[in-house]
Amino acid sequence: MSYEPPVTDYDYIVENCTCAFCGCNCDDLDFLVKDNHVVAVRHACRLGASKVMEDLDQRLMVPMVRNEEGVLTETDWDTALDTAAEYIANSIRPVFYGWSETSTECMKEGLELGEYIGAVLDNQATICHGPSLQAMQNAGYPIQTLGEVKNRADVVVYSGSNAMNSHPRHLARWAVYPRGYFRQRGRFDRTVVTMDPKFSDTAKCSDMWIGFEQNGDYGFYNAIRAVIKGKKLQSESVSGIPAEDIYELVDVMKNAEFGVLFFGLGLTHTLGKQRNIDIAIKMVQDLNAMSKWGLTPMRGHFNVNGFNIFMAFETGWAFGVDFCRGWGRYMLGETNTIDLLVRKEPDCFMVVAADPGAHFPNGANQHLADIPVIQVDIHWGPSTELADVVLPGSFISVECAGTSYRMDGVPIYMKKAIDKPETCRDDEWIIRELKERVMKLREETNVAEKYVPNPIMDLKRLEKEE
Amino acid sequence: MKTITFNQIKTSSIALEFDEVIPDNIYTWDNSDFDAYQVPIGNSRFPITDFFDIVIEGEAESPAEVKMVLNGDYGRVKYIGCKMSAGEIIVNGNADLHAGAEMSGGKVTVHGNVEAHAGREMSGGKLEIMGNTKEFCGASYIGEWRGMTGGEIIVHGNAGKQCGECLTGGSIHVLGDCDILAGIHMTKGVIEIDGNVNRWPGGQMKNGNIIIHGKVGRLLEGFVEQGIVTDPEVQGKVYPGKYIEYKGDIALNGKGALYIDAEKNRDRLSTWIEEDDEYNAIRVYREQ
Numbered sequence: 001m002s003y004e005p006p007v008t009d010y011d012y013i014v015e016n017c018t019c020a021f022c023g024c025n026c027d028d029l030d031f032l033v034k035d036n037h038v039v040a041v042r043h044a045c046r047l048g049a050s051k052v053m054e055d056l057d058q059r060l061m062v063p064m065v066r067n068e069e070g071v072l073t074e075t076d077w078d079t080a081l082d083t084a085a086e087y088i089a090n091s092i093r094p095v096f097y098g099w100s101e102t103s104t105e106c107m108k109e110g111l112e113l114g115e116y117i118g119a120v121l122d123n124q125a126t127i128c129h130g131p132s133l134q135a136m137q138n139a140g141y142p143i144q145t146l147g148e149v150k151n152r153a154d155v156v157v158y159s160g161s162n163a164m165n166s167h168p169r170h171l172a173r174w175a176v177y178p179r180g181y182f183r184q185r186g187r188f189d190r191t192v193v194t195m196d197p198k199f200s201d202t203a204k205c206s207d208m209w210i211g212f213e214q215n216g217d218y219g220f221y222n223a224i225r226a227v228i229k230g231k232k233l234q235s236e237s238v239s240g241i242p243a244e245d246i247y248e249l250v251d252v253m254k255n256a257e258f259g260v261l262f263f264g265l266g267l268t269h270t271l272g273k274q275r276n277i278d279i280a281i282k283m284v285q286d287l288n289a290m291s292k293w294g295l296t297p298m299r300g301h302f303n304v305n306g307f308n309i310f311m312a313f314e315t316g317w318a319f320g321v322d323f324c325r326g327w328g329r330y331m332l333g334e335t336n337t338i339d340l341l342v343r344k345e346p347d348c349f350m351v352v353a354a355d356p357g358a359h360f361p362n363g364a365n366q367h368l369a370d371i372p373v374i375q376v377d378i379h380w381g382p383s384t385e386l387a388d389v390v391l392p393g394s395f396i397s398v399e400c401a402g403t404s405y406r407m408d409g410v411p412i413y414m415k416k417a418i419d420k421p422e423t424c425r426d427d428e429w430i431i432r433e434l435k436e437r438v439m440k441l442r443e444e445t446n447v448a449e450k451y452v453p454n455p456i457m458d459l460k461r462l463e464k465e466e
Numbered sequence: 467m468k469t470i471t472f473n474q475i476k477t478s479s480i481a482l483e484f485d486e487v488i489p490d491n492i493y494t495w496d497n498s499d500f501d502a503y504q505v506p507i508g509n510s511r512f513p514i515t516d517f518f519d520i521v522i523e524g525e526a527e528s529p530a531e532v533k534m535v536l537n538g539d540y541g542r543v544k545y546i547g548c549k550m551s552a553g554e555i556i557v558n559g560n561a562d563l564h565a566g567a568e569m570s571g572g573k574v575t576v577h578g579n580v581e582a583h584a585g586r587e588m589s590g591g592k593l594e595i596m597g598n599t600k601e602f603c604g605a606s607y608i609g610e611w612r613g614m615t616g617g618e619i620i621v622h623g624n625a626g627k628q629c630g631e632c633l634t635g636g637s638i639h640v641l642g643d644c645d646i647l648a649g650i651h652m653t654k655g656v657i658e659i660d661g662n663v664n665r666w667p668g669g670q671m672k673n674g675n676i677i678i679h680g681k682v683g684r685l686l687e688g689f690v691e692q693g694i695v696t697d698p699e700v701q702g703k704v705y706p707g708k709y710i711e712y713k714g715d716i717a718l719n720g721k722g723a724l725y726i727d728a729e730k731n732r733d734r735l736s737t738w739i740e741e742d743d744e745y746n747a748i749r750v751y752r753e754q
Contacts, residue, residue, distance in 0.1 A: 343481075
């Protein structure tokens with residue numbers, strides 16, 4: 001890394017801004033602003049700083065609609081919103097996907113639109129921490145805040161997560177290096193364990209590296225639980241880890257004063273999926289009999305947890321909620337975006353602050369190419385190439401204020417630092433406009449009333465209810 | 467006896483939902499009712515006669531006297547026989563998600579493959595699948611710890627991952643192979659698998675019985691060998707042959723029983739010595 005001289009050419013500093021990159025939501029950033037543009041960021045990691053500073057790179061500035069020749073052409077806001085509203089109003093199986101890089105205020109409008117039209121609302125959890133959420137429904141959620149980790153934790157376990165690369169300030173600000181109230185010596189007071197098949201950058205700065213084999217997570221955690229219960233292991237090694245190492249690891253875990261398990265996609269997306277998290281949660285519950293333990297999923301986007309908390313609060317399900325029959329439904333493999341797309345069900349797809357073009361499997365993207373796609377985003381990406389209507393939004397925490405939820409569920413208000421480009425609009429405004437326009441159109445098309453098929457049966461049902 | 471035959475005219479890429487078209491609801495229906503009925507598709511409803519040519523024969527006094535015959539490809543028809551309590555449904559083709567889910571009586575037979583969640587939260591009746599089925603056969607609703615509580619599921623083909631998840635009663639018989647974590651979290655009931663299981667049968671099971679006649683790939687550490695049993699009797703039924711009995715999952719003090727075929731899994735036995743091993747042969751020779 002070469003030396004970069006500090007930036008001195010700026011107009012003013014905006015203090016205590018929030019980073020809009022990963023689930024750490026670092027809220028101690030200083031933005032150095034010159035000519036209504038952030039020229040430098042203090043305290044942020046490289047990922048967060050570059051996202052804030054390069055926000056005008058490949059920026060979507062003007063609303064666009066794909067014309068008959070298949071070329072995206074610039075247009076005015078009214079035309080673009082009307083076209084998008086028409087697509088949504090005429091759809092039978094709409095899916096509204098994304099929401100993780102926008103504010104909770106915007107989700108509120110989206111949920112109202114989704115309930116009105118009978119859509120599926122889903123977010124990036126469906127391709128990242130969805131299994132964690134399913135396991136939490138089954139096994140519980142022994143969570144602690146990151147502040148507790150900083151002040152109390154003496155054993156920190158990263159499982160299937162390479163925080164050094166994906167959440168760079170997680171170690172520095174919360175889990176490993178900081179000096180806390182009960183951990184005055186910082187790093188020297190903590191034991192760091194990394195469970196990862198790969199010798200990752202996080203493993204390099206850990207005290208213990210457990211390199212179990214790929215897809216062996218479930219068997220490995222089961223063995224740990226058996227050892228915690230006082231059982232002697234039958235085989236010499238489990239999932240490629242010698243039995244002695246497992247005894248040693250369990251010893252460290254049992255003798256922790258305050259332990260925390262951070263898990264990432266390495267655990268949620270290997271063989272076993274939600275059952276890996278399920279058994280990890282049960283392991284933490286077992287450990288709580290002899291020590292104090294908690295766990296936190298390493299959420300990727302800054303507000304992916306916000307959508308899950310918001311939806312769980314409003315509807316009872318964290319993600320993949322289907323309103324097509326008029327009431328909320330949620331079922332694995334039925335109301336999740338990828339399954340719906342692979343089954344070629346949706347006939348209208350709205351992407352709000354997400355990039356399915358870059359992240360979805362090929363089979364799912366093939367169907368996206370066949371159906372109308374509405375994109376509400378700030379940057380040009382693979383999804384823009386698939387989109388039929390492009391609505392440029394604004395950058396939450398830089399150009400627009402909003403609420404987001406950190407990975408441990410703490411809500412953080414992200415304040416505005418600079419003005420947005422004149423031709424862009426706030427995400428919240430866009431979704432509210434769409435909702436109002438769809439409601440106008442849908443009244444005219446007159447949805448079919450629910451037919452009562454069997455009056456006799458319904459009478460019986462009424463009698464039963466009485 | 468009333469026979470209602472659905473002959474498919476066209477398919478839909480968006481799934482139809484048949485949770486209202488079950489014997490409990492339609493035993494009094496005649497042609498005019500079907501003409502007026504609209505089937506849910508996505509956020510709208512469309513006339514069912516657009517998709518099916520419906521033929522009604524006979525009369526019925528109760529749902530038990532109804533036999534529904536579904537001809538065609540039902541790969542995009544969800545909730546077939548969902549919440550039914552009596553009658554019979556025969557599907558001559560594939561079926562989509564939730565076939566026979568939450569049924570409390572009657573019989574559903576599918577002469578084809580079935581998608582995931584077949585027989586979810588069943589409490590009675592019989593579901594027979596002639597082909598394969600996918601994940602979560604006889605499972606619970608996500609987050610619920612009580613899955614299938616009664617009834618019988620017979621799968622003539624293979625079953626997918628987490629078959630019989632949270633099983634709380636009833637029996638599942640898979641004649642083919644089974645994928646990972648069969649009977650995970652189960653607390654009661656019987657799962658019988660004739661084929662092979664690749665990994666981790668009975669993960670975190672509390673109670674209940676799993677009988678595997680094929681080869682088991684990988685077993686969890688939470689299962690403790692109890693020795694060889696001959697002709698074990700499980701819930702009043704005798705399974706002939708020699709089995710290795712395991713108790714588990716002791717990671718959560720479970721008392722479940724796992725029987726795996728002794729002949730095919732002899733290498734699992736703690737007393738096992740490979741007979742054609744050359745070192746072993748030398749040792750036996752020297753002892754002579």
